[in-house]
Amino acid sequence: MLSGFGVVTLVAQVLLVVAGAPLLTGVMRQVRAYLEGRAGAGVLQPWRDVRKLLRKEPITPTGTGPAFRAAPLVLVATGLLVAALVPLAGTVSPAASHGDLIVVVALLALGTVTLALAGLDTGTAFGGMGASREMTIAALVEPTILLSVLALSMPSGSTSLAAIVTGRIDEPARLASPSSLLALVALAVVTLAEAGRLPVDNPSTHLELTMVHEAMVLEYAGPDLALIELGAQLRLTVLLGLLATLAVPWGIATTTSWPALLLALVLLTIKVTALGAGLAAAEVSWAKVRLFRVPELLAGSFLLALLAVTASYFLSGA
């Protein structure tokens, strides 16, 4: 199934995500700056940061090993792979048939695990602290994610993302079903935790009491830090893209038509930007919760996911 159209879809989708990920962060920071009455650094600032960091001298801190060195690459690679597997722009692509929702979730977890190992590899108290907190949150997020996956895959009878998305486009009633809505809300909450956003983690803090993601990556500098930043931005973008794909699948190209693909790419940009801007606007009024209250939040989302599964069973008339 290696058609020219499929390959173009795949490449266009991945390129859009990679080019757009720093821009999305730029937009979110700009929205935040606007709401806080600041001028902001401009939408392009994250790209300028990446460029500047890449030109700096690569640094290897003493006492770190291969895990520390490999983690930025693995983080970006899993981000790229997920961007290829999720049918963000079209379901006709050589990667779409491998786009299993469980595989996507597991790949994102692989990135988390690698980064936690890198944090421990530095041997500093901060690195260990960040890794410990990150793994605690990651472990508690897992049940919610898989139950949401279960609820979303029940109507189409498959965990294949292409099948789920096609099913949801063909039968719009599925989108508004209570089960689907509950599952999406649960998924949205865990997306915040997975992407390290407020109220679970504050991406712009360097306060030792609160940082999670930042504590793990404190020792990175130069080109490695550039990859870490890019990896985190990619992760946020694909997670929001996944959410958008599941919640509002309209516009995703399901046939081999060039105008449809172009429209899908434009719509994808709009959907993800809108979601990101909304998240940024909401974050202005949120405070980070204490680490030991995060489990309460995640337990709440777990309950929603469980309700979603139960609802989809009992309301489907079985």
Next chain:
Amino acid sequence: MNTISTALAVSGAGALTGAAAGLGLPARIRSWIAGALTAVVGAAGLAAGASALTGRTWSASFPSLLPLAGVRLRVDALSGLFMAVAGAVVVAVAVYGIGYARGGHGPVASRPAQAVLPLFAATLVLVPAASSVSTFLLLWELMALTSLLLVLVEHAERSTVRSAGIWYAVMTHLGLVLLLTGLALFAAKAGGESFDALRAGAHLLSPTVRGLVFVLCFAAFASKAGAVPLHAWLPRAHPEAPSQVSALMSAAMVNLGVYGTVRVGFDLLGAGSRWWWLTVLVTGAASAVYGILQATLATDLKRLLAYSTCENLGLVFVGVGAAGLFHAGGDPALAGLALAAALLHVVNHAGFKALGFTAAGSVLRATGERNLDRLGGLRAKMPATASLFALAALGAVALPPGNGFVSEWLLLQSLIHGLAVPGLTTAIVLPLAVAAIALSAGLAAAAFVKALGVGFFARPRSPQATGATESPALMLTGMGLLAAACAALALVPGVLADPLARAVAASRLTGIPPLTGGELRLRLTDTSAAYAPLWLAAALVVSLVLAGAGQRAWRRRSRRRAAKLWDCGGGQPTPRMAYTATSFAEPLQRVFDDVLAPEQDVNVTHVRESIYLVERVRYTNRVPDRIEHRLYTPLLALFAEVGSRARRLAAGSVHVYLGYGFVGVVALLGVLTVLK
């Protein structure tokens, strides 16, 4: 003579000569010869199992070999799967064991240990071949006894070994009593003790008796597999045994608990009713979550691995239970899929757990430490061992591209599609089972990040860890064999599709092949899901190359410069400042505070002159196994109480004892008169 019978004969002969060699040969060549013969036993088991997995069966009966019942053997694809797994593990571990014992390292090189090891290996291979109650029980008990002797090998070094040995001896024999009762009841009602007679006579049993037989047997098998709440012996005995024995126990012996459940439950009793499998599933889910939670908090590397065994066997039982539920719900295709997923997880778990225990054994040999808090920095001192442990951890965390992910993915698929099976039970139980699997996968990630990150990365936290050296080549070869097996299972699991289908068919659960194989893809027959591990691994490599190339293309300076750790400007942190295993697990311990009930104690000693000055703070933190605490401790206390009261009966006077005899005989006669 076909392949299977030849292989079994070689296996038996190898075990006996190995035992003789272990007893008779001088220390210089003992471990070489005994180890090589153990490897022969394993290789023969692997050959027999592989041959059975291609669809051959073999059966034989030796009526004169044992008094009364004789010996009956039969090998089909289901036995073959477990024989092949045990055989493969035995080969790799035997090679590793030669290197481990060669440096005259400790009591494991002693005569008794080297003599018992080949026998234990042979029982692991032969138990699945038994096809009558007496043969099965004989081999089962032989396996328990030989493993018990091996657990006790280092009893002179540590007192904990003795206590672990007692726990293991008592629990395995309680299991034997249950198994004996259950199978004897079955044989009595079915009218024969060969498995053929049991299979043919299973319908003669009333549903109550069948249920009773199943519950008795399952309790015994679950205890052998370390399922909660009968797991208490496992996290004691597995860490205290010499490392190659731990690997054999954790990767091969526990599997036989699953084999027994599948053989008796599906094959002999004919699948039975829904509540049996609900029990199995719930037991499995509870073991998975409880086992991995304890592993997350463990600071002893081998204890962590042992608790992870509880978790993984729990996941297998979830699959077996789901298979039974689907069968009872009238969906044989899905039942076959769930059972295939469970059996594949047995294979995968054997691979990565044997690798994990052998790597932990290398660490123990190099440092004398099992405590993660006192390890660290080993990746610089023992790079090969560290990378092999990393591979084992990748399998255990169930993330792609590891081998554990393949079977967990398959298990999740079978549960997700299982909601189509009608019935309220499935609608309530399956989502919770999915959540339990997900939670155990998440916690497993935390546990193995801790084991790898704290134990092998960062800097050494003790002089022992600083002085560690890489293991000898033979140990690395043994681990390398296991690593190759793990990699093959991770990348081309499709080759196991047909053998798994034959094993499922041999369990008489369903004749529908659950998977269609091919080298690349693991494709589900009845649904549209597909997972192509080789494709995914290739895509991951391509993405890594792209990321690396992108970074390279943009950057101006390519020479890496070494620099001091920044640590937020804190200067050079000492190893004592690094996070330990205890501190790593602290947030999770707090989150699961109510479940685990940890005991913490802070003792502050003040300076004599002023209570405002602190001289010393002593902090102790212990996470007791709560099930053990709540279930076993009261029971043991009760037995002790009854025992001390009964002691009053023994007053030491011969007259009184004669009186007891008289009263006893009269009472017996009285009972007989009433009954007649």
